Amino acid sequence: MKNEIDRGGAHHPLIELTLARLREFLREPEALFWTFVFPIIMSVALAIAFPGSGVKPAVVGIEPGDRGAAIRQALAATQGITIRDIRPGDEERALREGEVHLLIVPTDPPAYRYDVAREESHLARLLVDDALKRAAGRKDPFSAREEPVRIAGSRYVDWLIPGIVGMTIMGTSMWGIGFSVVQTRMRKVLKRLIASPMRKHEFLLAQIGGRLVFLAPEAGVPLLLGAFVLGMPIRGSMLSISVVCLVGALAFGGLGLLLASRARTFEAISGLMNLAMVPMWVVSGVFFSSSNFPQAVQPIIQALPLTALINALRAVILEGAGTAGVWRELAVLAAWGVVGFGVALRIFRWR
Amino acid sequence: MPAVTCDQLVKRYGAVVAVDGLSFSVERGECFGLLGPNGAGKTTTIEILEGLLEPDAGGVEILGLRWRTAERELRQRLGIQLQETQLAEKLTVEETLRVFRSFYHRGRTIDELLAIVELESKRGSWVGRLSGGQKQRLAVACALAGDPDLLFLDEPTTGLDPQSRRQLWDLLKRFRQDGGTLVLTTHYMDEAETLCDRVAIIDHGGMIAQGTPRDLIAALGAPRVVTHSGTLEDVFVSLTGRHLREE
Ligand SMILES: Nc1ncnc2c1ncn2[C@@H]1O[C@H](COP(=O)(O)OP(=O)(O)OP(=O)(O)O)[C@@H](O)[C@H]1O
Numbered sequence: 350m351k352n353e354i355d356r357g358g359a360h361h362p363l364i365e366l367t368l369a370r371l372r373e374f375l376r377e378p379e380a381l382f383w384t385f386v387f388p389i390i391m392s393v394a395l396a397i398a399f400p401g402s403g404v405k406p407a408v409v410g411i412e413p414g415d416r417g418a419a420i421r422q423a424l425a426a427t428q429g430i431t432i433r434d435i436r437p438g439d440e441e442r443a444l445r446e447g448e449v450h451l452l453i454v455p456t457d458p459p460a461y462r463y464d465v466a467r468e469e470s471h472l473a474r475l476l477v478d479d480a481l482k483r484a485a486g487r488k489d490p491f492s493a494r495e496e497p498v499r500i501a502g503s504r505y506v507d508w509l510i511p512g513i514v515g516m517t518i519m520g521t522s523m524w525g526i527g528f529s530v531v532q533t534r535m536r537k538v539l540k541r542l543i544a545s546p547m548r549k550h551e552f553l554l555a556q557i558g559g560r561l562v563f564l565a566p567e568a569g570v571p572l573l574l575g576a577f578v579l580g581m582p583i584r585g586s587m588l589s590i591s592v593v594c595l596v597g598a599l600a601f602g603g604l605g606l607l608l609a610s611r612a613r614t615f616e617a618i619s620g621l622m623n624l625a626m627v628p629m630w631v632v633s634g635v636f637f638s639s640s641n642f643p644q645a646v647q648p649i650i651q652a653l654p655l656t657a658l659i660n661a662l663r664a665v666i667l668e669g670a671g672t673a674g675v676w677r678e679l680a681v682l683a684a685w686g687v688v689g690f691g692v693a694l695r696i697f698r699w700r
Numbered sequence: 701m702p703a704v705t706c707d708q709l710v711k712r713y714g715a716v717v718a719v720d721g722l723s724f725s726v727e728r729g730e731c732f733g734l735l736g737p738n739g740a741g742k743t744t745t746i747e748i749l750e751g752l753l754e755p756d757a758g759g760v761e762i763l764g765l766r767w768r769t770a771e772r773e774l775r776q777r778l779g780i781q782l783q784e785t786q787l788a789e790k791l792t793v794e795e796t797l798r799v800f801r802s803f804y805h806r807g808r809t810i811d812e813l814l815a816i817v818e819l820e821s822k823r824g825s826w827v828g829r830l831s832g833g834q835k836q837r838l839a840v841a842c843a844l845a846g847d848p849d850l851l852f853l854d855e856p857t858t859g860l861d862p863q864s865r866r867q868l869w870d871l872l873k874r875f876r877q878d879g880g881t882l883v884l885t886t887h888y889m890d891e892a893e894t895l896c897d898r899v900a901i902i903d904h905g906g907m908i909a910q911g912t913p914r915d916l917i918a919a920l921g922a923p924r925v926v927t928h929s930g931t932l933e934d935v936f937v938s939l940t941g942r943h944l945r946e947e
């Protein structure tokens with residue numbers, strides 16, 4: 350071929366730029382640390398907060414000594430109740446700080462002291478009352494037949510993990526791209542690059558491409574921990590989950606580039622990043638459902654990339670949807686990615 | 701057709717007129733030197749020629765082409781070294797060259813580039829750990845990556861030791877022997893005398909003198925230099941004065 354391009358042993362610029370970005374990142378110990386450690390910390394925190402069994406015991410306080418001995422004995426035989434010694438005078442604090450859910454004053458009949466605003470206190474009251482009355486000789490008029498079933502994926506923690514995965518993808522994509530672009534601009538490396546025949550869109554694509562490699566650990570760690578340690582069900586296919594994560598990362602890559610397209614200082618980019626991300630943490634349904642917000646603002650919330658990503662992840666992971674089932678979310682994400690990238694390319698400041 | 705022509709260039713930064721109606725041209729195969737005290741407007745001028753700055757007035761033609769219409773072709777054919785070239789600190793010398801080489805459709809191999817600037821032994825070192833002179837040589841290697849027809853160098857030898865300077869001079873002479881055109885700025889008059897066919901001395905953004913080093917020295921007048929033959933430095937100081945520039 351006559352017009353063959355001779356790159357003198359180098360690869361296509363898109364590959365070289367992506368490799369360069371990747372190498373720089375791998376040689377940045379702090380960035381690397383946070384990429385891998387942040388999802389692990391999040392996941393471990395979840396595992397501790399939501400131990401596998403799901404139901405937490407009711408913690409009941411009672412003063413040490415003989416007065417409470419009978420009560421103590423009656424409760425010891427009951428499942429789901431943990432007894433704690435609370436010294437007289439310390440009751441207020443123990444209740445306030447949630448060290449115990451209910452305090453039993455061992456008079457005859459006993460008194461229950463608890464915070465009516467707390468759900469777990471009501472539960473503790475029911476359990477304690479039942480156990481004590483039964484021990485006092487109450488005869489039940491009948492015993493219902495128990496039919497316990499366990500529906501995997503219905504617990505809060507199952508719902509939470511896809512939210513955490515979505516939040517992690519957003520955070521790492523945006524910070525990873527935003528900071529490196531601004532640093533490159535501040536150090537005038539961009540100016541030197543733009544003096545060469547480098548194609549601008551290839552540089553920007555490489556910024557996103559260099560991040561995608563880290564998607565596997567970032568999304569994979571919380572998902573694996575959720576599945577194997579916390580017993581979260583994974584109903585959708587690995588392929589669908591990967592596609593959703595990938596499209597999500599591309600969306601936030603485009604958005605990250607857009608935010609970084611003009612910023613000249615770390616302060617500026619940090620401000621922009623927080624301005625974009627903090628509202629989404631709140632409204633996009635990471636920790637509580639976005640349906641809590643009024644109907645009037647729902648169209649806006651549903652159009653946000655984090656909402657789309659988390660909804661798609663929940664549908665795929667918990668409900669077993671395929672990519673076709675979440676096409677609307679994928680479309681929203683793709684739109685953010687493409688528009689973000691396109692606008693960034695136009696307004697990008699190269700020096 | 702000249703390699704570079706610029707006509708009545710003007711560039712202002714607020715009240716500062718960095719370039720004030722400069723016109724000159726550089727023939728193909730020529731080495732042209734821009735001399736001038738700090739803040740004279742050399743970098744601004746060269747960056748306008750490089751298509752990195754838009755002039756407020758005036759026209760530029762490079763290799764017979766204009767930036768507005770032929771940027772992609774021009775970028776392939778130019779080699780550029782900025783006054784303060786910054787390269788990614790955490791890439792190695794070789795990786796940096798690979799990135800730059802990948803942009804060009806023709807040119808030398810990575811190994812050849814390393815050999816030209818004698819950085820073979822530093823091939824695997826991070827850019828951030830090179831000495832100043834080594835970084836400068838790497839910047840020149842990046843500028844040479846695409847086998848350019850026209851090379852712009854902004855203070856290429858500032859901070860180099862005498863050996864490195866001479867090595868770079870040799871390299872640039874070879875570049876010219878192969879038919880390359882060179883535009884450079886420098887504060888070293890001996891460098892301009894050694895390398896340049898013609899120089900322009902500019903100050904406050906305007907042209908003060910232009911010509912071959914020999915003509916400029918001759919024009920200074922023999923009577924003033926009795927004990928030694930005149931140098932370009934004598935010309936420079938007599939034209940731009942002895943006071944320091946605040947920079
Ligand atoms: N971005 C800018 N904003 C404002 N003023 C500028 C800018 N760039 C250059 N100048 C001013 O323009 C004038 C010419 O600067 P320039 O960098 O071209 O000088 P120079 O001849 O390259 O000097 P040196 O020898 O120190 O490199 C100076 O007065 C400088 O302060």
Ligand SMILES: [Mg+2]
Nearest residue numbers: 742743744783
């Ligand atoms: Mg300068």
